[in-house]
Amino acid sequence: xxxxxxxxxxxxxxxxxxxxxxxxxxxxxxxxxxxxxxxxxxxxxxxxxxxxxxxxxxxxxxxxxxxxxxxxxxxxxxxxxxxxxxxxxxxxxxxxxxxxxxxxxxxxxxxxxxxxxxxxxxxxxxxxxxxxxxxxxxxxxxxxxxxxxxxxxxxxxxxxxxxxxxxxxxxxxxxxxxxxxxxxxxxxxxxxxxxxxxxxxxxxxxxxxxxxxxxxxxxxxxxxxxxxxxxxxxxxxxxxxxxxxxxxxxxxxxxxxxxxxxxxxxxxxxxxxxxxxxxxxxxxxxxxxxxxxxxxxxxxxxxxxxxxxxxxxxxxxxxxxxxxxxxxxxxxxxxxxxxxxxxxxxxxxxxxxxxxxxxxxxxxxxxxxxxxxxxx
Amino acid sequence: xxxxxxxxxxxxxxxxxxxxxxxxxxxxxxxxxxxxxxxxxxxxxxxxxxxxxxxxxxxxxxxxxxxxxxxxxxxxxxxxxxxxxxxxxxxxxxxxxxxxxxxxxxxxxxxxxxxxxxxxxxxxxxxxxxxxxxxxxxxxxxxxxxxxxxxxxxxxxxxxxxxxxxxxxxxxxxxxxxxxxxxxxxxxxxxxxxxxxxxxxxxxxxxxxxxxxxxxxxxxxxxxxxxxxxxxxxxxxxxxxxxxxxxxxxxxxxxx
Numbered sequence: 001x002x003x004x005x006x007x008x009x010x011x012x013x014x015x016x017x018x019x020x021x022x023x024x025x026x027x028x029x030x031x032x033x034x035x036x037x038x039x040x041x042x043x044x045x046x047x048x049x050x051x052x053x054x055x056x057x058x059x060x061x062x063x064x065x066x067x068x069x070x071x072x073x074x075x076x077x078x079x080x081x082x083x084x085x086x087x088x089x090x091x092x093x094x095x096x097x098x099x100x101x102x103x104x105x106x107x108x109x110x111x112x113x114x115x116x117x118x119x120x121x122x123x124x125x126x127x128x129x130x131x132x133x134x135x136x137x138x139x140x141x142x143x144x145x146x147x148x149x150x151x152x153x154x155x156x157x158x159x160x161x162x163x164x165x166x167x168x169x170x171x172x173x174x175x176x177x178x179x180x181x182x183x184x185x186x187x188x189x190x191x192x193x194x195x196x197x198x199x200x201x202x203x204x205x206x207x208x209x210x211x212x213x214x215x216x217x218x219x220x221x222x223x224x225x226x227x228x229x230x231x232x233x234x235x236x237x238x239x240x241x242x243x244x245x246x247x248x249x250x251x252x253x254x255x256x257x258x259x260x261x262x263x264x265x266x267x268x269x270x271x272x273x274x275x276x277x278x279x280x281x282x283x284x285x286x287x288x289x290x291x292x293x294x295x296x297x298x299x300x301x302x303x304x305x306x307x308x309x310x311x312x313x314x315x316x317x318x319x320x321x322x323x324x325x326x327x328x329x330x331x332x333x334x335x336x337x338x339x340x341x342x343x344x345x346x347x348x349x350x351x352x353x354x355x356x357x358x359x360x361x362x363x364x365x366x367x368x369x370x371x372x373x374x375x376x
Numbered sequence: 377x378x379x380x381x382x383x384x385x386x387x388x389x390x391x392x393x394x395x396x397x398x399x400x401x402x403x404x405x406x407x408x409x410x411x412x413x414x415x416x417x418x419x420x421x422x423x424x425x426x427x428x429x430x431x432x433x434x435x436x437x438x439x440x441x442x443x444x445x446x447x448x449x450x451x452x453x454x455x456x457x458x459x460x461x462x463x464x465x466x467x468x469x470x471x472x473x474x475x476x477x478x479x480x481x482x483x484x485x486x487x488x489x490x491x492x493x494x495x496x497x498x499x500x501x502x503x504x505x506x507x508x509x510x511x512x513x514x515x516x517x518x519x520x521x522x523x524x525x526x527x528x529x530x531x532x533x534x535x536x537x538x539x540x541x542x543x544x545x546x547x548x549x550x551x552x553x554x555x556x557x558x559x560x561x562x563x564x565x566x567x568x569x570x571x572x573x574x575x576x577x578x579x580x581x582x583x584x585x586x587x588x589x590x591x592x593x594x595x596x597x598x599x600x601x602x603x604x605x606x607x608x609x610x611x612x613x614x615x616x617x618x619x620x621x622x623x624x625x626x627x628x629x630x631x632x
Contacts, residue, residue, distance in 0.1 A: 267380065269379060269380040269381060270380065270382065270466070270469070271382045271384070272384070272466060273466030273469075273470060275379065294382065294383075295383040295387075296380050296382045296383055297381045297405060299380050300378045331378060331468075332405070332467065332468045332469075335383065335387075355387075357406055358391070358400065358401055358403065359399055359401070359406075360401075360406055360409060360410070
């Protein structure tokens with residue numbers, strides 16, 4: 001029996017989950033709705049029935065197992081080279097759930113990834129010809145009577161190609177065709193206005209040229225090229241998997257999206273006997289995937305100084321965290337545990353615990369928490 | 377150490393016990409801090425194969441453990457054993473490590489009786505009075521073939537007496553202070569002996585002893601005045617806990 005070597009992208013959102021595969025052996029790819037046998041899958045129903053992360057994880061794992069069986073995949077860990085799952089928005093709970101589903105499928109974590117729609121749009125565009133994005137690209141994603149705008153902008157930062165992707169809040173469209181056209185036109189005006197874009201894409205179900213006279217005029221203004229394209233996000237997720245686990249065509253390109261941490265956080269401290277900048281949080285990864293844990297000995301001051309620098313700008317500033325109430329001890333005899341994680345897209349929380357110094361200077365057990373705030 | 381320092385080794389799940397003072401250390405930095413402040417206590421009861429095994433298994437410092445094992449294959453000095461640990465960890469800082477190195481060199485150059493006496497002093501500070509007495513007596517044996525004379529011996533007897541005092545062993549206290557007085561022949565040594573007699577026999581006993589020794593009443597009055605000036609200790613808030621802790625410390629010290 002032929003063994004496949006597939007790279008998979010999956011869009012698990014809403015009422016029309018999709019899957020896109022790229023076969024490394026045959027170099028063929030396709031995007032299609034997720035089906036079990038001849039039945040389309042509706043994830044909204046499945047998630048509503050599930051209670052808690054473990055049940056949701058099992059549901060998703062079972063779903064994938066059945067879908068892969070439809071493809072003729074028998075040995076999932078061997079035949080799936082890499083996989084990316086995409087959602088409109090991702091949070092830490094969702095990441096945990098999907099990771100657990102991958103564990104149940106026995107696909108190693110190193111071969112899986114989760115990303116949001118903005119990043120999937122980036123992965124989709126980055127694999128298109130440069131002329132379609134070199135002056136920016138726009139996407140209007142429809143789901144029935146709701147539309148959301150996504151932007152892809154290219155630039156350079158410190159000799160690297162920097163891509164910034166973002167989105168606006170979605171817009172609900174009225175049922176009446178004339179009002180729908182006008183509302184969508186206003187939304188287009190507010191999102192791309194008279195801007196120059198190499199391309200504008202429309203994807204999803206809900207757009208029809210028959211009601212979009214005013215909208216089309218605005219979309220096509222300034223000579224913009226407008227394309228309708230199915231399944232942009234799931235294709236983008238599949239491209240992301242190809243990039244991550246196989247082709248690596250985008251080495252040196254940095255992508256910044258709303259979910260990507262746009263700054264580095266570190267501390268100047270003694271490492272291996274020498275004063276050095278020690279990175280705690282490195283920008284460029286997703287906020288929901290970004291944590292830091294370390295232990296260090298406090299110097300003579302009862303405070304910590306974090307160095308925050310922007311990935312894009314390189315500008316640097318200090319954030320001081322005071323450790324009020326820490327017992328008096330000689331310098332170098334207070335061991336502190338530092339845990340950092342993001343509680344939101346722009347908010348990094350630092351939690352410090354006093355571990356004392358063994359029996360020489362017993363731990364007070366005190367903890368301090370500080371939000372490093374909305375840093376840009 | 378003015379700046380923060382990253383901990384690059386883990387803390388141990390099972391501590392290393394420094395038996396002479398009953399201290400458990402959980403990290404290499406704690407070990408080095410102890411070494412820095414207790415050079416006099418460093419001997420084969422601490423710097424040995426058990427320590428090397430602990431560093432290898434608990435702290436995962438395998439390369440250092442291999443190096444120390446090689447040092448232990450021959451006769452080695454304290455300096456040869458501890459300096460590689462300091463240099464591996466860079467704690468507390470390079471400047472302090474240089475000073476510790478100097479101290480270790482000076483200690484190596486001292487007569488062994490002096491090193492042993494200092495070990496006794498360190499044990500005394502940690503409240504290990506019986507071990508301190510053993511160290512002082514060992515120092516007395518070691519000084520036999522050295523140039524250290526009566527004044528050194530007198531100091532040793534004085535310190536042994538102080539250790540007995542902490543163990544409420546007043547007969548031994550008086551005996552030691554008497555020997556110290558005879559060797560040192562100073563007013564301070566005489567007064568220490570008289571103070572010991574006061575503790576054991578009270579004011580009447582002190583007066584009788586002074587008379588028998590031909591000591592002027594003004595001297596004994598001065599000793600009694602100093603005793604009064606010490607005042608009465610405050611009664612602990614939790615007397616029962618205090619007594620239990622003191623009894624435990626006593627048993628720990630005497631092995632009884």
